[in-house]
Amino acid sequence: MHPRLFFRPERCMLCLSCVLACELNSLAISDAREIPRGRRPLGRIAMTFSRGTPWPRKCQQCTTAPCVEACVTGSLVRQEGKAGILHRPETCVGCGSCLLVCPHGAPSYDEREERMFKCTLCSEEEAPACVRACQSRALVYREPNLFAWDKKKTFARELGRVHEGD
Amino acid sequence: MSLFAGGYAGRILYVNLTDGSIEKRPLERDFALRYVGGRGFSSRILWDELSPGTDPLSPDNIVILATGPLNGTPTPSASRLIAAAKSPMTGGLGDASSGGYFAPELKYAGFDAIVFKGRSPDPVYLWVEDGRAEIRPAKRLWGQRIHETSALLKEEIGDEDIHICAIGPGGENLVRYACVVTDEEGVNGRCGIGAVMGSKRLKAIAVRGSLDVGIADPKRFKEGVDAYRETLSGEVWTDVLRKLGTPNLVAHRQKLGIWGAKNFQRATIDGWEKISGETFREKFLQKVMGCMGCLVRCRRYSAIKEGPLAPTYTKGPEYDTINALGAKTYITDPAVILRAHHLCDEYGIDEQTAGSSIAMAMELYERGILTKDQVDGQELVFGNGEALLHFIEKIPFRKGFGALLAEGTKIMGQRLKADYYAIHVKGLEVDASDPRSLPTRALTYSVATRGSCHLRGFPYIDEFIKPEEAMAHFGTTAVSDLQALEGKGKMVAWSENWITLANLTGLCLFAWYRSRTFPMLIRRGLELVSEIYGAATGLPMTPEEFFRCGERVYNVEKLFNLREGLGREADYPPERFFREEMPDGPGKGSKLRSEDYERLLNDYYEARGWDKKTGVPTPEKLKELGLS
Numbered sequence: 197m198h199p200r201l202f203f204r205p206e207r208c209m210l211c212l213s214c215v216l217a218c219e220l221n222s223l224a225i226s227d228a229r230e231i232p233r234g235r236r237p238l239g240r241i242a243m244t245f246s247r248g249t250p251w252p253r254k255c256q257q258c259t260t261a262p263c264v265e266a267c268v269t270g271s272l273v274r275q276e277g278k279a280g281i282l283h284r285p286e287t288c289v290g291c292g293s294c295l296l297v298c299p300h301g302a303p304s305y306d307e308r309e310e311r312m313f314k315c316t317l318c319s320e321e322e323a324p325a326c327v328r329a330c331q332s333r334a335l336v337y338r339e340p341n342l343f344a345w346d347k348k349k350t351f352a353r354e355l356g357r358v359h360e361g362d
Numbered sequence: 363m364s365l366f367a368g369g370y371a372g373r374i375l376y377v378n379l380t381d382g383s384i385e386k387r388p389l390e391r392d393f394a395l396r397y398v399g400g401r402g403f404s405s406r407i408l409w410d411e412l413s414p415g416t417d418p419l420s421p422d423n424i425v426i427l428a429t430g431p432l433n434g435t436p437t438p439s440a441s442r443l444i445a446a447a448k449s450p451m452t453g454g455l456g457d458a459s460s461g462g463y464f465a466p467e468l469k470y471a472g473f474d475a476i477v478f479k480g481r482s483p484d485p486v487y488l489w490v491e492d493g494r495a496e497i498r499p500a501k502r503l504w505g506q507r508i509h510e511t512s513a514l515l516k517e518e519i520g521d522e523d524i525h526i527c528a529i530g531p532g533g534e535n536l537v538r539y540a541c542v543v544t545d546e547e548g549v550n551g552r553c554g555i556g557a558v559m560g561s562k563r564l565k566a567i568a569v570r571g572s573l574d575v576g577i578a579d580p581k582r583f584k585e586g587v588d589a590y591r592e593t594l595s596g597e598v599w600t601d602v603l604r605k606l607g608t609p610n611l612v613a614h615r616q617k618l619g620i621w622g623a624k625n626f627q628r629a630t631i632d633g634w635e636k637i638s639g640e641t642f643r644e645k646f647l648q649k650v651m652g653c654m655g656c657l658v659r660c661r662r663y664s665a666i667k668e669g670p671l672a673p674t675y676t677k678g679p680e681y682d683t684i685n686a687l688g689a690k691t692y693i694t695d696p697a698v699i700l701r702a703h704h705l706c707d708e709y710g711i712d713e714q715t716a717g718s719s720i721a722m723a724m725e726l727y728e729r730g731i732l733t734k735d736q737v738d739g740q741e742l743v744f745g746n747g748e749a750l751l752h753f754i755e756k757i758p759f760r761k762g763f764g765a766l767l768a769e770g771t772k773i774m775g776q777r778l779k780a781d782y783y784a785i786h787v788k789g790l791e792v793d794a795s796d797p798r799s800l801p802t803r804a805l806t807y808s809v810a811t812r813g814s815c816h817l818r819g820f821p822y823i824d825e826f827i828k829p830e831e832a833m834a835h836f837g838t839t840a841v842s843d844l845q846a847l848e849g850k851g852k853m854v855a856w857s858e859n860w861i862t863l864a865n866l867t868g869l870c871l872f873a874w875y876r877s878r879t880f881p882m883l884i885r886r887g888l889e890l891v892s893e894i895y896g897a898a899t900g901l902p903m904t905p906e907e908f909f910r911c912g913e914r915v916y917n918v919e920k921l922f923n924l925r926e927g928l929g930r931e932a933d934y935p936p937e938r939f940f941r942e943e944m945p946d947g948p949g950k951g952s953k954l955r956s957e958d959y960e961r962l963l964n965d966y967y968e969a970r971g972w973d974k975k976t977g978v979p980t981p982e983k984l985k986e987l988g989l990s
Binding site for chain 2: 247249
């Protein structure tokens with residue numbers, strides 16, 4: 197199975213490094229001071245904070261994706277070799293059907309280019325920019341079975357520690 | 363175009379709410395060097411531009427939001443905003459500070475401060491963005507609580523990332539101690555600045571900025587900031603604050619027995635564990651949060667998820683929350699305290715004064731001075747959480763007995779002919795702790811220029827200064843003796859000048875003032891900060907000159923108060939502290955002795971270079987500070 201993006205809210209400090217990294221990535225720059233004046237960069241991850249819990253709003257890379265079904269130009273496709281939905285900007289007309297059907301509100305509208313955009317897990321790169329930027333490892337890019345396995349091991353270890361006191 | 367190489371934005375926004383005119387005035391270099399920023403700017407502008415005797419709730423009062431030169435730079439914890447005006451509570455200088463993200467954002471929008479004058483004919487808010495500002499109608503927002511106000515503003519402006527200072531119904535209804543709430547989280551709580559905004563029909567200020575805050579000498583700046591950060595990593599206080607927030611002080615207050623519980627009738631609390639920092643962390647904490655650029659992260663976000671007061675989601679609580687809404691009213695139900703705190707933030711009233719006023723009313727009720735039909739039929743006894751919550755809902759709207767509670771303890775004392783039970787200095791309630799066992803604390807709280815305040819000075823020096831350091835700095839080893847009175851006047855005066863510096867730069871006290879050694883207070887607070895200031899602004903500033911700015915600002919504030927008729931007689935603690943002994947705890951039997959206090963006050967005035975009888979700064983002192 198291919199890696200997917202997981203979020204652990206108890207580790208999130210709301211530093212927004214992930215948001216910044218995604219924006220810089222979209223402009224293909226590495227220094228925030230190079231952001232062109234007056235131009236709001238495209239962000240494909242947004243941090244929200246609700247009732248004490250942080251949560252990143254981003255594309256969940258659904259296995260059965262409503263956006264792929266809804267896209268009128270076929271610009272959204274399942275990626276070969278990666279567990280993600282690829283958005284092809286060249287053929288996108290910006291109709292917003294994908295946004296309409298997405299239960300997460302993941303796609304956004306790019307006013308400059310007059311088309312949609314969304315997270316593609318930084319398909320050109322080793323690991324997503326947001327994950328590389330996260331200092332507390334709240335964002336994790338891992339194969340789902342391995343992620344589940346890590347969680348089970350941690351739980352077992354904690355359980356063992358609790359019972360050591362018995 | 364700013365004439366500063368960095369630090370300052372170089373512009374002060376003047377907004378006339380009467381005629382809707384807006385002016386951008388340049389920040390003068392000389393003004394910046396003499397007053398630095400923050401409270402320095404607001405106090406001096408209030409001195410220069412406000413006529414004495416002005417009614418604080420009239421259009422002639424002035425409200426100022428002021429940042430410091432380090433807000434918006436990468437200095438750790440440079441997040442603080444000052445809100446100032448002539449206080450409707452004291453009739454003297456009023457200011458309050460808050461953390462969060464507003465002050466840096468105002469710098470990114472290109473302004474060092476905003477000065478509001480006049481009164482708008484209709485409710486308005488100010489929108490500030492990248493070098494320009496606009497007054498906009500706030501009809502839809504008027505009457506809304508803080509949470510709704512923020513949501514509506516974000517929707518109207520179309521940007522989730524704006525930062526907002528707002529008043530709630532409390533400020534709109536001119537509750538005397540209404541406050542300003544920043545981003546639903548930080549509160550410029552004391553002195554009634556929210557009421558002044560309400561009297562001007564100024565509902566909110568919203569800001570978004572994308573300009574740069576310059577750094578004149580990046581290499582020198584980085585060295586200074588790295589050294590500064592280094593001094594914070596070793597501090598025990600940093601770790602304690604991150605784990606428990608300010609509520610960590612609950613255990614400390616109980617141990618020393620210095621609560622002002624039951625309106626200062628008790629110094630210890632039975633069942634205090636139920637409202638300790640540990641309890642709040644275990645039962646209610648959702649997330650540890652922080653302000654801009656802060657590595658301490660003392661903020662809390664808490665929730666009540668079960669029981670009759672669920673659901674409640676709120677930032678906090680702070681130690682002062684527990685003190686005012688729990689200790690003073692003798693309520694040890696943490697959920698009640700949290701819920702009351704949440705309501706105070708939503709309605710925009712200062713929880714300190716709200717708790718103090720209700721506590722005073724509780725004592726009057728128990729003594730039979732207030733009867734049940736006078737207090738909305740409530741059983742207004744200490745420990746009654748239901749009564750507390752009932753009145754927190756009434757005060758913002760001045761309903762029923764809430765109308766009198768909305769005036770604060772000083773006026774309650776006058777109207778009910780019960781001044782003795784009003785525990786305040788100059789009209790601002792005594793907040794931190796009971797100073798009867800340590801007269802130096804009483805001095806600090808009573809001479810503070812905004813009314814009773816424990817953060818205007820730093821008397822805790824005598825807890826850790828070594829005898830040789832005391833001799834070198836204050837001329838006597840007695841300053842290192844906790845119980846001694848000698849030299850303490852001088853110590854308090856020095857500490858006031860020193861602690862003011864944080865309020866001038868925009869730095870947060872928590873990342874600045876606590877230390878286990880006296881040399882560190884000087885190293886971090888004076889030497890490193892003046893170094894960072896010089897590197898950021900490109901302006902020359904030695905530690906001595908920097909300290910002098912603190913003294914200068916403090917003297918301007920004293921002059922302001924004197925001009926408003928607050929003389930020596932206003933620099934005294936409440937009579938209760940002289941008449942009654944502490945009833946319990948380690949300090950049992952202590953009370954302030956008149957001759958001790960007179961001596962401390964005289965020494966303090968002398969150390970400050972003020973006339974011993976009147977407290978008026980002498981012509982020599984004014985000349986020395988360049989104020990004549």
